[in-house]
Amino acid sequence: MQQAWIQLRCPACEEGWEANPADLPEPKQEYTCKHCDDTRKMAEFTQTQTDLRILKEFHGV
Ligand SMILES: [Zn+2]
Structure with missing residues (x-):
């Protein structure tokens, strides 16, 4: 199983970081x-x- 980490960026503070989709909620949450x-x-x-697509695919939405 491929571990695809995704790039996140906060629109408020503009901080960027990588995260594992397994540690993140669904896109709508x-x-x-x-x-x-x-x-x-x-x-x-x-x-x-x-x-976003990787995150959606991980959660199956
Ligand atoms: Zn922030």
Whole structure:
């Protein structure tokens, strides 16, 4: 099984980091930035469409 890490970027503080989709909620659920505590929809943190697709595929949505 391929471990595809995805690139995240917070729209509020503009901090970027990598994360394992297994540690992230579904794209429609809320997620809190670990850098600035800003809460947004998970999908807003994905940096590219590819990252969003990987996250969706992981959760099967
Ligand atoms: Zn942030």
